[in-house]
Amino acid sequence: MTGHQLRLYNSLGRQTEDFTPSADVVGLYSCGPTVYAYQHLGNMRPYVFADTLRRALGWKGIAVRHVVNITDVGHAVADSDTGEDKLELAAAKELRSVEEIAEFYTQDWLAALDALNVQRADVYPRASAYVEQMIEFAVRLEELGYTYQVPSGLYFDTSKSPGYGTLALLDLAGQRETGRVEHVEGRKLGSDFALWRAEEPGVRRIMRWNSPWGWGAPGWHLECSVMSMSLLGEHFDIHTGGVDHRELHHVNEIAQSEAFLDDGRPWVRYWLHNEWVLLDAQKIAKSAGHTLRLADLVEAGYHPMAYRLFLLGGHYRSQLDFTMTAMDAAQATLRRLITRVAPLRPLPNASTLDEARELADGTGDKAALYVEAVDAAIASDLATPKLLAIVQDALRDPEMSVDGLRVVMAAADALLGLRLGDLSLADVDQRRTPSDLAPQEVAAIERLIAERTVARKERNWARADEIRDELDALGVQVTDTAAGPTWQLR
Ligand SMILES: [Zn+2]
Numbered sequence: 001m002t003g004h005q006l007r008l009y010n011s012l013g014r015q016t017e018d019f020t021p022s023a024d025v026v027g028l029y030s031c032g033p034t035v036y037a038y039q040h041l042g043n044m045r046p047y048v049f050a051d052t053l054r055r056a057l058g059w060k061g062i063a064v065r066h067v068v069n070i071t072d073v074g075h076a077v078a079d080s081d082t083g084e085d086k087l088e089l090a091a092a093k094e095l096r097s098v099e100e101i102a103e104f105y106t107q108d109w110l111a112a113l114d115a116l117n118v119q120r121a122d123v124y125p126r127a128s129a130y131v132e133q134m135i136e137f138a139v140r141l142e143e144l145g146y147t148y149q150v151p152s153g154l155y156f157d158t159s160k161s162p163g164y165g166t167l168a169l170l171d172l173a174g175q176r177e178t179g180r181v182e183h184v185e186g187r188k189l190g191s192d193f194a195l196w197r198a199e200e201p202g203v204r205r206i207m208r209w210n211s212p213w214g215w216g217a218p219g220w221h222l223e224c225s226v227m228s229m230s231l232l233g234e235h236f237d238i239h240t241g242g243v244d245h246r247e248l249h250h251v252n253e254i255a256q257s258e259a260f261l262d263d264g265r266p267w268v269r270y271w272l273h274n275e276w277v278l279l280d281a282q283k284i285a286k287s288a289g290h291t292l293r294l295a296d297l298v299e300a301g302y303h304p305m306a307y308r309l310f311l312l313g314g315h316y317r318s319q320l321d322f323t324m325t326a327m328d329a330a331q332a333t334l335r336r337l338i339t340r341v342a343p344l345r346p347l348p349n350a351s352t353l354d355e356a357r358e359l360a361d362g363t364g365d366k367a368a369l370y371v372e373a374v375d376a377a378i379a380s381d382l383a384t385p386k387l388l389a390i391v392q393d394a395l396r397d398p399e400m401s402v403d404g405l406r407v408v409m410a411a412a413d414a415l416l417g418l419r420l421g422d423l424s425l426a427d428v429d430q431r432r433t434p435s436d437l438a439p440q441e442v443a444a445i446e447r448l449i450a451e452r453t454v455a456r457k458e459r460n461w462a463r464a465d466e467i468r469d470e471l472d473a474l475g476v477q478v479t480d481t482a483a484g485p486t487w488q489l490r
Helices: 039-057 086-092 100-114 127-143 173-177 220-232 248-260 294-299 304-312 324-344 355-363 369-378 386-394 402-416 439-457 461-473
Strands: 007-010 015-018 025-030 063-068 147-150 153-156 193-198 216-218 238-241 268-274 277-279 318-323 476-481 484-489
Touching: 015 355, 015 476, 025 220, 025 304, 039 063, 039 100, 039 268, 039 294, 039 304, 039 318, 039 369, 039 402, 063 220, 086 100, 100 294, 100 386, 127 147, 127 153, 127 193, 127 248, 153 248, 216 220, 220 238, 220 248, 220 461, 238 248, 238 439, 248 268, 268 461, 294 304, 294 484, 304 318, 304 324, 304 386, 324 386, 324 402, 355 369, 369 386, 369 402, 386 402, 439 461, 439 476, 439 484, 461 476
Parallel strands: 025 063, 025 238, 238 268, 277 318
Antiparallel strands: 007 015, 147 153, 153 193, 193 216, 476 484
């Protein structure tokens, strides 16, 4: 198998490079969720992206071991080392134990991954099971002279790390002056980060461990270094995550890991980052008050594969604008695709380039050309929009036979994962009508519409827009007529 050389955009150096595995089984680590709340729509993009990467490696005949961590030891906020533990806060708010909270949201997240046809990782390590190793890791860093202790815990001294911030193209001096860094007593540099967060005097945390630096909890960055090394070996090939991690979390992972390994080699060879999903031009994030979930889309009548199709319609390094209009378009495209591909079933198994080539050779039409085009697209830094275009071109091509189309659809879907081989139109079309709704749901919708009418009369456009967004999220389409507003489900 050769085909087109697989090329990936490496954030380390910011350029597209040939991907060459360093071992028979490529180690792939993806930063996973913090399980104190539901994962919103935007949070699912990193996993669909990592899944695409895995499928691409498989297509090229490269074996992969994929590890995705589960952060069940809370951390304050993504860019903070101090403060309240979010898991404990969630537990207090919901009156459940931290273990129950973590398990509940972990299962909810896994179910969403399944619905999105994301292949399960080989291991989902839980941070709480690795605290002893994290302590050993920090002890080693202390022995090597990379740390110092302050009242709030043990800190990594970034001034001792010669390459600190290379991944983020960080100007350390600049970050020190302008960075939004909270004050930590005794911290030498704003970039220094906690390896161990000491328990505050008089506060007894639920999730607490004893350590050479007293009772407390590990710093967030530590878990990914420790779990990836213990499950994939000290060095491995690919680390993925959202682009937000490129600026801080991954910078700190690299600093502490390379200090720990102390062997003069880069810890991980390829760093891949996916861009945001934007909602109304804002990053979808809990802090912005939006918590739109996959389950909300399903509730509104969209199939999870329509969301996957929406994601794959953009390159993973492009920001995507999420709108209900875009979801409508994705749902319609999915419906057309399934309608067109269903008569071709069963699709053959063509999950590698070799298999697809062999099958295409037997068809006597242009299938072989399309298979090479599929290979070129995925090899070119996972160009999924191009793959989708190839699928449409092949379906429209009068020179393609049924057998040829079967091969091309199977090959493309091995990479896209849209379930072209088995998804039924009835599944896709489970859109509801008002008669499917419970009376209280109808009442709630009509109450919102009445409120909107009042807001419009009062010329309170901001409120009217807000209500329209709420209705949008419920899949309700309002039409204003002379006789007043009417509505239907999309
Ligand atoms: Zn991580």
